[in-house]
Amino acid sequence: MTDSSGLSRRRFLQATGGAAGVAALAGCLGLGGDDGNDGGNDSDGNGNGNGTGNGGGDGNESTPEPQSGGTFRMINSTMTTFDPVAAGDEASGYVVTQIHDALMNYPNGDTSVENLLASNVERSDDDTTYTFTLNDATFHDGNTVTAQDFVYSFERLARSPKSVRSYFILDSLGIAHETDGDGNYVAESLNVSAEDEKTLKITLAEPFHMTLQMLAYSSFAVIPQDAIGIDIDAERTGSGEEAEDAPEYTEFATSSPIGCGPFSFDFWEKGTAAEVSKYDDYYGESAYLDKVHWQVIEDDNAMFNYAMSQNVDRFNVPTPRYDRSKVKNTSKDDQGRTVGEYGPFQANGETVDYLKVPEVSTFYIAFNTQEVPKPVRQAFAHAINQESLSSRVFKDRQAPAYHLTPPLVFPGENPAENYDSHVQENYPYGIGESQVPEAKQVMEDAGYSSNEKFELTLTHYESTTWNEMAQIIRQQLQSAHIDMTIESAEFSTLLDRGQNGNLQAYTLGWIADWPAGDNFLQLINPPNTYTGETGVLTYTNWGRDEATEASQSAAEAWETIQANPGPGDDAEQARADAYLKMEEANWEDVILVNMFHGATERFKYKYMHMPAFGAMGESRQKFTSFWKEQESRRTVTATPQTPANGSGE
Amino acid sequence: MSRWSYFARRLVLAIPVLLFSMSLTFIILRMGPLDPVSAIVGTNNDPGYRRAVARSIGIIDAQGNPIPLWRQYVAFMTDLLTFDLGQAWVVNRGSDVTELIATRAPRTIWLGFWSVLVALLVGIPLGFYAGLRPNTLSDYSASFGGIVWRAMPNFWLAIIISSFLVASNQLTGGAFNWSTWIVDTKVITAPPLEDLTDPENLAVAIKQILPPALVLGSSSMGNEMRVGRTAVLETVNSNYVETARAKGVPERIIVWKHIFRNALIPLVPIITAEAFILIGGSVIVEEIFAINGLGKLFIDAAFQGDLPLAGSLIYVFVLLTLIINILQDFLYTLIDPRIGYD
Numbered sequence: 002m003t004d005s006s007g008l009s010r011r012r013f014l015q016a017t018g019g020a021a022g023v024a025a026l027a028g029c030l031g032l033g034g035d036d037g038n039d040g041g042n043d044s045d046g047n048g049n050g051n052g053t054g055n056g057g058g059d060g061n062e063s064t065p066e067p068q069s070g071g072t073f074r075m076i077n078s079t080m081t082t083f084d085p086v087a088a089g090d091e092a093s094g095y096v097v098t099q100i101h102d103a104l105m106n107y108p109n110g111d112t113s114v115e116n117l118l119a120s121n122v123e124r125s126d127d128d129t130t131y132t133f134t135l136n137d138a139t140f141h142d143g144n145t146v147t148a149q150d151f152v153y154s155f156e157r158l159a160r161s162p163k164s165v166r167s168y169f170i171l172d173s174l175g176i177a178h179e180t181d182g183d184g185n186y187v188a189e190s191l192n193v194s195a196e197d198e199k200t201l202k203i204t205l206a207e208p209f210h211m212t213l214q215m216l217a218y219s220s221f222a223v224i225p226q227d228a229i230g231i232d233i234d235a236e237r238t239g240s241g242e243e244a245e246d247a248p249e250y251t252e253f254a255t256s257s258p259i260g261c262g263p264f265s266f267d268f269w270e271k272g273t274a275a276e277v278s279k280y281d282d283y284y285g286e287s288a289y290l291d292k293v294h295w296q297v298i299e300d301d302n303a304m305f306n307y308a309m310s311q312n313v314d315r316f317n318v319p320t321p322r323y324d325r326s327k328v329k330n331t332s333k334d335d336q337g338r339t340v341g342e343y344g345p346f347q348a349n350g351e352t353v354d355y356l357k358v359p360e361v362s363t364f365y366i367a368f369n370t371q372e373v374p375k376p377v378r379q380a381f382a383h384a385i386n387q388e389s390l391s392s393r394v395f396k397d398r399q400a401p402a403y404h405l406t407p408p409l410v411f412p413g414e415n416p417a418e419n420y421d422s423h424v425q426e427n428y429p430y431g432i433g434e435s436q437v438p439e440a441k442q443v444m445e446d447a448g449y450s451s452n453e454k455f456e457l458t459l460t461h462y463e464s465t466t467w468n469e470m471a472q473i474i475r476q477q478l479q480s481a482h483i484d485m486t487i488e489s490a491e492f493s494t495l496l497d498r499g500q501n502g503n504l505q506a507y508t509l510g511w512i513a514d515w516p517a518g519d520n521f522l523q524l525i526n527p528p529n530t531y532t533g534e535t536g537v538l539t540y541t542n543w544g545r546d547e548a549t550e551a552s553q554s555a556a557e558a559w560e561t562i563q564a565n566p567g568p569g570d571d572a573e574q575a576r577a578d579a580y581l582k583m584e585e586a587n588w589e590d591v592i593l594v595n596m597f598h599g600a601t602e603r604f605k606y607k608y609m610h611m612p613a614f615g616a617m618g619e620s621r622q623k624f625t626s627f628w629k630e631q632e633s634r635r636t637v638t639a640t641p642q643t644p645a646n647g648s649g650e
Numbered sequence: 651m652s653r654w655s656y657f658a659r660r661l662v663l664a665i666p667v668l669l670f671s672m673s674l675t676f677i678i679l680r681m682g683p684l685d686p687v688s689a690i691v692g693t694n695n696d697p698g699y700r701r702a703v704a705r706s707i708g709i710i711d712a713q714g715n716p717i718p719l720w721r722q723y724v725a726f727m728t729d730l731l732t733f734d735l736g737q738a739w740v741v742n743r744g745s746d747v748t749e750l751i752a753t754r755a756p757r758t759i760w761l762g763f764w765s766v767l768v769a770l771l772v773g774i775p776l777g778f779y780a781g782l783r784p785n786t787l788s789d790y791s792a793s794f795g796g797i798v799w800r801a802m803p804n805f806w807l808a809i810i811i812s813s814f815l816v817a818s819n820q821l822t823g824g825a826f827n828w829s830t831w832i833v834d835t836k837v838i839t840a841p842p843l844e845d846l847t848d849p850e851n852l853a854v855a856i857k858q859i860l861p862p863a864l865v866l867g868s869s870s871m872g873n874e875m876r877v878g879r880t881a882v883l884e885t886v887n888s889n890y891v892e893t894a895r896a897k898g899v900p901e902r903i904i905v906w907k908h909i910f911r912n913a914l915i916p917l918v919p920i921i922t923a924e925a926f927i928l929i930g931g932s933v934i935v936e937e938i939f940a941i942n943g944l945g946k947l948f949i950d951a952a953f954q955g956d957l958p959l960a961g962s963l964i965y966v967f968v969l970l971t972l973i974i975n976i977l978q979d980f981l982y983t984l985i986d987p988r989i990g991y992d
Binding site: 081168302312347350495536 | 683684685686688689690691692696697698699701702703705706708713714736737740741742743744745746749750753754809812813816817819820829836837838839840937938939940942946947950953954955
């Protein structure tokens with residue numbers, strides 16, 4: 002029952018219709034032949050010679066020539082593993098992206114994909130079979146990357162007991178395979194074959210237009226077939242307290258991961274730091290940097306202070322230390338990214354480069370409709386002023402949200418404009434204002450008064466910003482006859498309680514798995530909101546006891562989305578209409594109050610040169626084009642403090 | 651009862667305490683609302699991902715059936731008692747718990763050692779100094795200082811000190827830069843602890859641990875100062891000191907042999923109790939100075955329902971607590987022979 006109860010690709014992926022995705026796919030196939038093949042050897046020329054002794058380059062401000070050498074240092078949170086199929090978190094993702102290469106890539110974390118290990122892609126006429134020709138790449142241990150290695154790596158992704166993304170390959174991408182009576186994957190039945198050493202063929206169960214996007218995920222990266230040296234099933238054995246990873250597996254995943262990416266693994270001291278160094282025989286443009294160092298720091302204050310002593314080149318500024326008046330000389334590029342400067346910092350007098358990239362993500366307050374009646378939910382929506390909250394609490398670092406679908410993937414030609422105009426015309430609960438009188442009216446119409454208040458608990462995940470917002474909302478709701486208690490919980494508690502239907506109102510967010518509207522709107526497809534079911538995504542039980550007009554409308558719209566999966570204009574229009582219908586249904590019944598869309602900011606010292614990353618996130622950016630001015634900083638040569646540089650291998 | 655049978659009895663009595671606290675740990679972590687799978691999954695609560703994670707940490711079997719709690723409990727207890735600490739579920743998923751503890755313990759111990767030392771070396775002499783000169787200006791300033799140190803909360807002091815040291819160059823207009831003073835060190839993160847026989851490494855390790863150690867030891871320092879002062883005052887006015895003085899015993903001997911030794915008695919439980927506070931208090935200091943030691947490891951594990959890791963750490967902490975407690979009672983009998991064994 003494992004597979005049937007989860008979200009199958011039918012339910013949450015196939016209909017993916019983001020214009021970005023489709024365009025990217027087309028571009029990618031078009032470029033296939035002439036894109037990836039080169040790149041191999043011509044970058045070595047300006048490579049190793051420069052070193053740290055490079056004294057030239059004085060004064061020339063305009064377009065400085067990249068310099069080789071140095072260590073790029075950044076802060077990371079706790080990493081867990083460098084096995085591509087076991088890494089599900091962003092912190093590990095940073096490192097995995099540098100060590101491992103997949104067939105395809107999101108260049109600089111943009112939403113489009115391009116060839117990486119694949120030099121050529123061919124798609125069969127029935128759109129189910131893809132044939133990849135591989136680049137002449139070698140693994141960090143010197144062996145050649147072959148199609149057989151891919152067969153093994155994909156089998157691991159599907160079958161390894163350590164794999165946390167088997168549904169990517171079995172359900173989402175849907176490579177043809179066999180299942181046993183319980184719906185479990187049958188070993189070695191994946192329809193992936195090595196035609197010859199450099200030709201890989203995969204066959205899908207049915208056509209899927211996001212295939213190449215999926216293959217760009219680091220879970221699909223290749224590792225040598227002898228990297229672990231034991232049977233895939235033996236990587237972890239036993240269950241419960243007895244379960245143990247095999248030592249061979251642990252060795253691979255934590256102390257000697259081998260990939261074919263631009264950097265090879267040096268060392269990882271758990272909870273302290275990890276380091277990778279440039280792989281000289283990389284098949285593409287090899288990196289300018291000698292090393293990349295991640296220091297593990299999780300406390301905001303510690304991060305900031307560490308960065309202020311210039312122990313890292315790229316960092317974040319925690320909101321309490323953030324001063325919006327210090328952002329200056331900003332300009333916006335065509336992807337909505339803000340580029341500018343920030344500073345000077347009080348602690349060290351430096352002015353640094355500033356970048357803000359809107360993320361494909363939405364954060365919201367959700368209500369369990371079985372516990373919280375509609376007037377109360379509407380009163381919430383009236384009282385909440387997304388704009389003043391994002392300004393007061395986030396100091397304008399995050400954008401206010403009205404739709405569940407973020408502006409970047411909103412349907413239409415001009416997504417961001419469509420987003421705004423749809424809000425302007427239709428949002429029923431006040432834009433940029435807190436409609437407390439209306440909230441009070443709704444509640445009084447429903448029979449509540451100052452003697453008979455509605456009591457509820459809002460549970461937010463551990464976060465000072467959510468706490469601040471909740472305090473403000475509570476005050477506003479008091480005059481609307483709602484008595485709100487605020488409670489905070491760790492994710493480990495919050496999600497568990499949600500699954501069991503023990504939350505009245507709670508906060509959570511969704512960060513895009515793939516850049517498309519239905520990846521978000523699946524959250525409010527009524528059957529996905531039933532607590533206690535395996536496929537539950539929001540704990541709201543929308544229309545479960547009794548279907549409402551809006552919940553029916555949302556369910557129908559979701560069916561329309563599923564019925565129109567194709568890339569054609571008609572299908573796209575049908576999906577776009579359905580997206581809006583779902584958003585409006587949510588506005589009517591207030592299942593989720595959308596609060597803000599996330600953005601990632603990057604602060605870096607001026608001697609560090611790194612291209613802006615895209616909306617798929619910084620952790621998907623390969624650091625090959627990063628470089629560091631060599632003579633400008635004593636810190637360039639200072640080796641990050643770690644236990645013995647020699648300890649890594 | 652002899653000293654040794656007393657000692658043996660204390661050891662035997664410690665066993666039920668140990669079993670009880672381990673069971674409590676299991677109940678809180680596994681039967682409460684903490685779900686390690688949710689902790690790993692975070693915001694994007696995708697069912698497929700959840701199932702795969704649950705299977706990978708082994709709380710459901712390959713067929714998707716949950717492992718019964720009683721079996722998890724039996725396995726948990728037997729593994730701990732046989733010192734088979736297993737592999738972590740959430741924090742550095744899949745790493746050996748012994749390895750995690752081994753890499754992090756030295757930092758916490760180094761931090762704890764210096765914070766106790768700072769407190770001892772500053773607090774006790776100051777307390778005795780003030781106690782021997784009651785109601786003078788130096789007594790008042792020492793006592794007042796003790797109260798101030800005692801009152802400053804760790805989380806606040808840590809932020810102030812770390813921020814000040816980081817910005818020391820900027821704040822003093824270039825006159826003083828903590829990072830480059832004597833030896834080059836960082837303010838944040840754990841000091842490098844390898845090869846401490848090399849004087850330079852040792853200097854770096856000590857210099858870098860001093861600010862967090864001072865913060866961690868600050869309240870103990872104030873405490874020891876206050877208690878030391880009172881204890882000295884009490885003994886100074888006691889009959890035996892007066893007698894000794896009447897007999898013409900030299901002042902130096904009175905102070906060191908009669909006052910100092912007797913004044914130490916109330917300080918023993920204070921100092922040993924500090925060892926426990928250091929385990930708990932180090933969480934905040936480790937967090938703010940990014941030392942990533944045992945304290946932080948424990949908090950992460952406990953909040954995220956990481957049973958093998960949190961369980962093992964509690965096991966180690968309980969063992970330590972029991973040992974220190976027994977040791978403390980033992981020390982009493984050495985310092986003060988009047989204390990009996992019954």
